[in-house]
Amino acid sequence: MIKVAIVGASGYTGVELLRLLLNHPQVEITCVTSRQNAGSPISSVFPSLLGRSELVFDPVDVELIASRADVIFTALPHKAAMAVVPDLLEAGCKVVDLSADYRLKDAAVYEQWYQPHTSANLLAEAVYGLPELYREQIRGARLVANPGCYPTSVALGLAPLLQGELVDLASLIIDSKSGASGAGRSAKVGSLYCEVNEGFKAYGVASHRHTPEIEQTLAQLAGKPVAVSFTPHLLPVNRGILSTCYASLTGSHSTAELIELYQEHYRNEPFVRVHPEGELPNVAYVRGSNYCNIGLVSDERTGRVIVVSVIDNLLKGAASQAVQNMNLMLDLEEDCGLQQLPLFP
CATH class of the missing domain: 3.40.50.720 (NAD(P)-binding Rossmann-like Domain)
Incomplete structure (x- = not known):
């Protein structure tokens, strides 16, 4: 042993x-x-x-x-x-x-x-x-x-797009939400039940310490420097992270094409699951596990792709x-x- x-x-x-x-x-x-x-x-x-x-x-x-x-x-x-x-x-x-x-x-x-x-x-x-x-x-x-919890969800959510050079790196926006356990177990006013319950707030806007970690990993994937707009939010749930990542596509790619790309990219990964077209992940689908679930939509009207990535912040995170x-x-x-x-x- x-x-x-x-x-x-x-x-x-x-x-x-x-x-x-x-x-x-x-x-x-x-x-x-x-x-x-x-x-x-x-x-x-x-x-x-x-x-x-x-x-x-x-x-x-x-x-x-x-x-x-x-x-x-x-x-x-x-x-x-x-x-x-x-x-x-x-x-x-x-x-x-x-x-x-x-x-x-x-x-x-x-x-x-x-x-x-x-x-x-x-x-x-x-x-x-x-x-x-x-x-x-x-x-x-x-x-x-x-890795940190937010950077894990973001890197897995965006890796196929960056490695495939399919998005404009200057357009990356990351909107993440975390359960209250991400703040740790020590007593803090902001983590008290009455402060979190029935509330929903952004924090660390343009200043969260996971920002350079996210940018470092995405830059390694892209092969060039990357700067992102990253805004985390506190959800009134115990655990889970949901990151919604937005990027402008450099070409025309349908939702079905991009899902096929993701499925092929993660085909041999035991802990990454890609949802089929028309389905998006929920933090409830990964709670208590090492899984990262990913879903996406290609918005042909705006030319953007929206990727949703979820993990359990205490486990895969x-x-x-x-x-x-x-x-x-x-x-x-x-x-x-x-x-x-x-x-x-």
Whole structure:
């Protein structure tokens, strides 16, 4: 059995990693950490796991973690991750980092949107963990930067169009919506029930930190710089992301032609599903799963294509994609431990 640890396991991403890894046939969870819950059984923090594990949260001690595990999931906020990842790598561990600290290749861009980077020497080595785009680079990597939730939905939604040079890159507009769990588990006024319920609002307009990550991936797909207008919104639901991506087509392409393109592009991808013409995805169709569902319409009147992409923000947008990356890093079957169908209704 492969020994794994979760650093920062007391949040929503942490509990989803625990749920997935406790059912993974090839791994054993040997260490979980939480600064605020050190000494507490995981079932006292997450009653949903009652009876499934006797693990107790440890404090964050790199030497202890590295002595117990071969693969580490760092589910920490940005800045906190870069304080432990270099030492874990130095100890010989493989790391899947779920923060933003190693996603951006340019340290100056990271520092513009976040804060000073203390281990920028690792940025060139870190592999961006979107398997549908970078599968071969992920295999054998020792540090994988797990993508953000919004960037995952956008990159998978637009990849066939950009690689096929079918859209005007200057026309890209991305309108995304996320469930409240995307804000994390810590108490915030904006995440309170009475603040979210029966409300619907935009936030981070022209300033959301996922913007440079989205642009970096789309630029790699297009082979040239890309700038987007990205506006996220908060939905009054627990989980799920729906991204609606707009672009002007460079030629005349019908909905049927573009759907055929997408179906062929993702034919061998186990976790991307393309809806047939006349159907569009719903966040309810992917809840609790590692799937990304995509639908689209070619608007012949305006010459634009509208792509709708949905994921579960806590799974394909975080925890299950991290497990997918681990499977590739360790040469396991890519879908090992990830074959759960979505929950519905």
